[in-house]
Amino acid sequence: MTAATHSTLFPQVPDSADAVLEGLDPEQREVATALHGPVCVLAGAGTGKTRAITHRIAYGVRAGILHPSSVLAVTFTNRAAGEMRGRLRQLGAAGVQARTFHSAALRQLQYFWPKAIGGSMPRLVDRKIQLVADAAAACRIRLDRGELRDVTAEIEWSKVTQTVPADYAPAAVKAGREAPRDPAEIAQLYAAYEDVKRERSVIDFEDVLLLTVAVLQDRHDIAEQVRTQYQHFVVDEYQDVSPLQQRLLELWLGERDSLCVVGDASQTIYSFTGATPDHLLDFRTRHPGATVVKLVRDYRSTPQVVHLANGLLSQARGRAADHRLELVSQRAPGPEPLYTEYTDEPAEAEGAARRIRELVDSGVPAAEIAVLFRTNAQSETYEQALADAGVPYQLRGAERFFDRPEVRKAGVALRGAARFGGNDSLLDDVVDLPSQVRAVLSGEGWTPQPPAGSGAVRERWESLAALVNLAQDFAAAKPGATLADLVAELDERAGAQHAPTVQGVTLASLHSAKGLEWDVVFLVGVAEGMMPITYAKTDEQIEEERRLLYVGVTRAREHLHVSWALSRSPGGRPNRRPSRFLDGLRPGSTATTGRTSTAGAGGIERGITGTRGSAPRRVQRTPARCRVCGRTLTDAGEMKLMRCDDCPSDMNEGLYEQLRDWRADQARRSGQPAFCVFTDRTLMAIAETSPDDEHELARIPGVGMRKLTRYGADVLAICAGQYGGGDTDQV
Ligand code: ATP
Numbered sequence: 001m002t003a004a005t006h007s008t009l010f011p012q013v014p015d016s017a018d019a020v021l022e023g024l025d026p027e028q029r030e031v032a033t034a035l036h037g038p039v040c041v042l043a044g045a046g047t048g049k050t051r052a053i054t055h056r057i058a059y060g061v062r063a064g065i066l067h068p069s070s071v072l073a074v075t076f077t078n079r080a081a082g083e084m085r086g087r088l089r090q091l092g093a094a095g096v097q098a099r100t101f102h103s104a105a106l107r108q109l110q111y112f113w114p115k116a117i118g119g120s121m122p123r124l125v126d127r128k129i130q131l132v133a134d135a136a137a138a139c140r141i142r143l144d145r146g147e148l149r150d151v152t153a154e155i156e157w158s159k160v161t162q163t164v165p166a167d168y169a170p171a172a173v174k175a176g177r178e179a180p181r182d183p184a185e186i187a188q189l190y191a192a193y194e195d196v197k198r199e200r201s202v203i204d205f206e207d208v209l210l211l212t213v214a215v216l217q218d219r220h221d222i223a224e225q226v227r228t229q230y231q232h233f234v235v236d237e238y239q240d241v242s243p244l245q246q247r248l249l250e251l252w253l254g255e256r257d258s259l260c261v262v263g264d265a266s267q268t269i270y271s272f273t274g275a276t277p278d279h280l281l282d283f284r285t286r287h288p289g290a291t292v293v294k295l296v297r298d299y300r301s302t303p304q305v306v307h308l309a310n311g312l313l314s315q316a317r318g319r320a321a322d323h324r325l326e327l328v329s330q331r332a333p334g335p336e337p338l339y340t341e342y343t344d345e346p347a348e349a350e351g352a353a354r355r356i357r358e359l360v361d362s363g364v365p366a367a368e369i370a371v372l373f374r375t376n377a378q379s380e381t382y383e384q385a386l387a388d389a390g391v392p393y394q395l396r397g398a399e400r401f402f403d404r405p406e407v408r409k410a411g412v413a414l415r416g417a418a419r420f421g422g423n424d425s426l427l428d429d430v431v432d433l434p435s436q437v438r439a440v441l442s443g444e445g446w447t448p449q450p451p452a453g454s455g456a457v458r459e460r461w462e463s464l465a466a467l468v469n470l471a472q473d474f475a476a477a478k479p480g481a482t483l484a485d486l487v488a489e490l491d492e493r494a495g496a497q498h499a500p501t502v503q504g505v506t507l508a509s510l511h512s513a514k515g516l517e518w519d520v521v522f523l524v525g526v527a528e529g530m531m532p533i534t535y536a537k538t539d540e541q542i543e544e545e546r547r548l549l550y551v552g553v554t555r556a557r558e559h560l561h562v563s564w565a566l567s568r569s570p571g572g573r574p575n576r577r578p579s580r581f582l583d584g585l586r587p588g589s590t591a592t593t594g595r596t597s598t599a600g601a602g603g604i605e606r607g608i609t610g611t612r613g614s615a616p617r618r619v620q621r622t623p624a625r626c627r628v629c630g631r632t633l634t635d636a637g638e639m640k641l642m643r644c645d646d647c648p649s650d651m652n653e654g655l656y657e658q659l660r661d662w663r664a665d666q667a668r669r670s671g672q673p674a675f676c677v678f679t680d681r682t683l684m685a686i687a688e689t690s691p692d693d694e695h696e697l698a699r700i701p702g703v704g705m706r707k708l709t710r711y712g713a714d715v716l717a718i719c720a721g722q723y724g725g726g727d728t729d730q731v
């Protein structure tokens, strides 16, 4: 296990341009030194593509060939952009813009809006689904939740492919899309959606790119201004560029050719939004003089992880697969990937949390562990399981760390202490820097132990703890550093948006994990229905799911845990099977068969389900069904509520209010946020079922053994109308 050390957190900045090249192999060096003309790097996961381009930028800047502010580096996720900024800064190339397409465009649009359009920019909506629902209502078309999601995806696809409503139907047929409704209806909904947005004076995510493209196309003066500012472009993860992003890139570039793109066609995972690896694969055709470099040495993962990654790709089909490159691990051997089968999803989450707890207890930094899943909806189960196991986790990426209110406030406090440190009685007796920082941040809510539970309080604490850790690492790397030095470091990091490592297990979707790496990766929910996801129907969609799994596998440096559950909820029918993509790759499976026997197979474990120690964990053993209509529930929120969201509620409002008051009181006493006591949904389910005894209460999702022991008596007394007020002050 490679623990993050002070030297990796605060590495020495290379002292010359040539020193920047020292950490590269010959092919990577070729990329880094090809500073003129178009460059294309085609390479597999973990081969150092991002490393090569960050070194290329740093080399150019340090050698005085590229002016930092003339370079724009673009990538696809905020996490990856944050990672790139950090790497650039460590190489002495701070000042280079590293952004997502979206944030680069947004910045330009905000800046040029008054000049190009006039007035101030409309508000940006972050979720379309409600607007689509309103558009459907205006068209008198009834859409269920799944259809809403699918229609929204069609609208997004239309926009990134620059398809207007009138062209939707023929364009969808041409692209081979399976329209979720009659294409004419989708076109109508799309047009109505645009109207709703206009009426409300809002713009959406895709509008940011569309409007920027329109401004740059129509206003040559503005395009020239942008081109004078940015002269060199570098694009990471280029396999996932959408036609709209490609158009924006072309407008930025103009007639020039200082463009360097890197990508891996086998990691194309955004086709559903219109992205295509064709731009990467056809780069040389469009830029005949391009320098093309291939990298195959995998520096990230052990031979065991690489073997699985290569195995997955060997079964892939399609254009991306035709260009696959066999990876060759450069690392020492490590453990075999571990495969675990669980009876149900909560048991899977508990199993993963238990293993993570063991790893953290044995000294693995939590920040070196990630749990990756297919859909964001899976996150909640893992948040709960990790919180129950007392393991810190982080959902937010490193992006915008310095914009968080608690971090800003902490910065002000540290600055004040640095200025008046000598006279501050708080710091009088404290000599070393980490202790000074702890003393100052105690006033901001930092405590040596994390607060119980998850949620906003926990997130605030994580931010402060990240600053405390940063101070410790800083002091270790620079003995004698003062509080003022730390404040200067924080200012510099804030300028470069170089967030400190947050000490928590990362919970992330596979899509948002691309480009990143961890020592230990848990790939969860690797079952048919999730991987490939049920709505992946066509061969292309299935191939994209396979690539998504490939992306997941290749995030692991050393330890890879793959797991799946046979049923969704405890007591449900065990009708799931492990993902077909693992057939022939995991022990005990064959390449062609459907069902596989896993019992006792080498490397495969059966998860311990439903128990922790000897205490029964979950009482509920039947599939979750709606109490009102009897439908089998699959949505996590509905399962908590024990009914469909739109089935009528039979809630006793008075009881609900009493429970809420009691919860607020409990939260106040224990210093936790209210939802750590019970979430709104659990409280609602309690008010609706009004349980008579412990057994009934325990059947309500969200009421585990721990909460039953702690709050059961109170809740039952409230339900029975016999609660006399809380004089128990348990924490
Ligand atoms: P992905 O396709 O997942 O984005 P990538 O090709 O961009 O991967 P990097 O993230 O740049 O790969 O590199 C993977 C890991 O290998 C990083 O930890 C990086 O520091 C390390 N690495 C890359 N090249 C070298 C090298 N020449 N020497 C030592 N370590 C290297």
Ligand code: MG
Pocket (backbone or CB within 6 Å): 049, 050, 051, 236, 515
């Ligand atoms: Mg990369």
